[in-house]
Amino acid sequence: QVQLVESGGGLVQAGGSLRLSCAASGRTFSRHAMGWFRQAPGKEREFVAAISWSGGAIVYAGYGDSVKGRFTISRDYAKSTVYLQMNSLKPEDTAVYYCAAGGRPRVYNAATEYDDWGQGTVVTVSS
Numbered sequence: 001q002v003q004l005v006e007s008g009g010g011l012v013q014a015g016g017s018l019r020l021s022c023a024a025s026g027r028t029f030s031r032h033a034m035g036w037f038r039q040a041p042g043k044e045r046e047f048v049a050a051i052s053w054s055g056g057a058i059v060y061a062g063y064g065d066s067v068k069g070r071f072t073i074s075r076d077y078a079k080s081t082v083y084l085q086m087n088s089l090k091p092e093d094t095a096v097y098y099c100a101a102g103g104r105p106r107v108y109n110a111a112t113e114y115d116d117w118g119q120g121t122v123v124t125v126s127s
Contacts, residue, residue: 009121
């Protein structure tokens with residue numbers, strides 16, 4: 001099992017930036033992909049971004065359509081931490097952001113492919 005702890009959420013004005021972090025601990029060697037999902041009030045959980053690696057090399061990085069060109073996912077291998085840099089934030093980005101870890105997801109944008117989840121961090125973008 002892997003434990004995930006998100007941080008970096010907060011309140012920001014539209015057009016601003018935030019960087020979310022997700023620190024993993026436990027059996028991290030068994031996980032080869034991490035993703036970010038978000039859930040706004042009254043809406044379904046939405047795929048934001050995912051990253052996958054083999055050894056120390058990144059083999060995949062992908063994004064949901066609503067964040068492409070604005071968000072960037074990255075990983076610090078030594079710290080077992082994944083980051084989500086969020087730029088040009090919009091009020092519609094307001095949500096609880098969850099970090100997830102998976103072994104070898106068959107598809108990266110499906111929440112069911114991930115085994116471990118963090119508690120979430122709140123991002124609020126004011127207009």
